[in-house]
Amino acid sequence: MLAFRQVPMAAGAEATCQRCAAPEAHAVTDAAGMDSRLGEALPVEADAGLFFTDTGSLDLDGLVRLAGEAARSGASRIALRTSGRPVRDIQAAHALLQGGVRVLEVVFLGPGPEQHDALAGAPGGFDAAADAIAFVSEAAAALGVRVALRGRIPVCRHNLHDAPATVTRLAELGVSSMVLACDPELDVRRSAEWVAAACDTGTVNRVWVAVSGMPEPALGDKGLHAVDVVSFVEALS
């Protein structure tokens, strides 16, 4: 619907279930690597949207630099997927927004530290993600800019049953939309009812929940949840 060009930075996933997959190697962790990726993504047409993903190992300076380059190239909508760790305080949030970021998508693996941190394999991840949303929200109010806050919930067999509770937690944190990114390995017959419950949880909390990675027919009468308000019209490989 709102079209973005996806720019995966090849710097690692923001947060993944370590019980599902081994830690990955990051192709891009330095300035030269970032320049190379940005060179492929930019320039963009005026009023275009750019969505930076796969930013896992980038620090705040790296993220601010991405946003700044995108802004200078004319992108009107700049979105960022993050674990939240680089947004460690209100100053960091100010820097991101002043750099041009307007959509922040934060990754959650569970409804609280106990679940999220256990799956992510490191302590403090959940609090960092929740704090990032709060800091950006506060910074946006202070700067008088409009931001959209999103959640991303990678759903696998290890956190499937927590999906509705995670949606509730994200709604409490103040996001307006989220996406359940379902592991293609999930058994659709066993997982569909949990995904549907998570969708309904979002609706009653007035937060849109989109589902990816699950065939639309599996959603039954909740097929509308296959639609996200953000769409990737083009993606760099």
Place this chain on the structure above:
Amino acid sequence: MSPGPLQKVALVALNSSGYRSLALGYVRAYAQADPRLAGKTGFMTLDLDVTVDPWWVAYRVAALSPDVVGFSITCWNARAVYDACRLVRQVLPDAYIVVGGPEVSPIAEEVLEAQPAIDAVVRGEGEETFAELLSTLLRGRSPWRVEGVTARREGEVVSAPDRALIGALDSIPSPYISGALEPVEGTAYIETYRGCPHRCGYCFEGKGFGRIRSFSRERVEAEIAFLAQTVGLRSFTFIDPVFNLTPDRLEWLSGAMEPFARRGVRLHTIEVDIERIGPEEAILLRKAGVASVETGPQTTGERALEVCRRGFDRERFVAGVAALKDAGISVECDLIVGLPGDTPADVLEGMRFVAELDPGKLQMSTLHVLPGTDLWTRADEIGLVYDPSPPHEVVSTAGIAFADLRRLEVMGNALMDHYRARR
């Protein structure tokens, strides 16, 4: 009610934040100028926020010790007004409580049946009817005989015949020039005509008026010139249903506003027929100081357009948006979720269409089945289910089930939130 030497009238509006009631301004300006009331009736207007606690509304009204209390009601404030009326009745048992406005006009008898605190409903255009009602009360006559009034008669609810529309709108004094209303936060409202050229099934903009009646150009220009002298005036809000009603009027208004536009006065969110806007019309709007316009398409679904008796020319719509953007005018595109005839796929298509146009603002709202509209009249026939209580939100349609409507609302809110998030 037995008024003393001076009949005291309190006019009360519960507005959205930052707004004032133009309707009460008109009603008061007309009544103040009525020779039958001159020297015998005094007026006070309470423009309050709709979120104000009804107990505080009653407190403010009671402090005025009015003989007559008049409330303006729309679907948005109806519940709050009814709460306030109930309390005012308790506090002022002898006051005569009158309501009017688009929410109650078409359902006046039902309102009086359901709201025992209210004594009368002024139906339709309120200026003449309310003034005559005050005169009637002043003389101790029966209010239920006044044309355009529905009132109580010995426990019964009785409706007098409808009142004819005001022929010459210039007979209504300007609320601003007469002092009944003042600009708020640097903004003043201007109305140049009443009625609407369209007959969209969901809209009560025309308020059942069968034809368009205009204020004279001299009257409009005098009001604009008067307001432009107000210290701090920054913008006008034209409440006309279609600003570019005809090419001739557009050219006139552009010329009339241009001197003030040069001084920095702006027109915000005027409503336009965007399909009749090309580069020349966009330039005229720019000269008038138009900063932003509001337009449809409301839906792009062919069946819904047909059911709602609404036109939509996709190519001309796109061209209109482009012309306005080229002229530096921000466009707000509106969509309504829940129109009869639309399916969920139609609503999604409308969202995609509007998002691709990249307008300045994207506004989505849920259908409200307003009393007196065509959809309200035909609701059963077309399978439209809605909440009978104001604001009459749609519950389900033949094409969209209850749950999907709620999902589309939530999705629409998220889309608006993300749409606004831009540099």
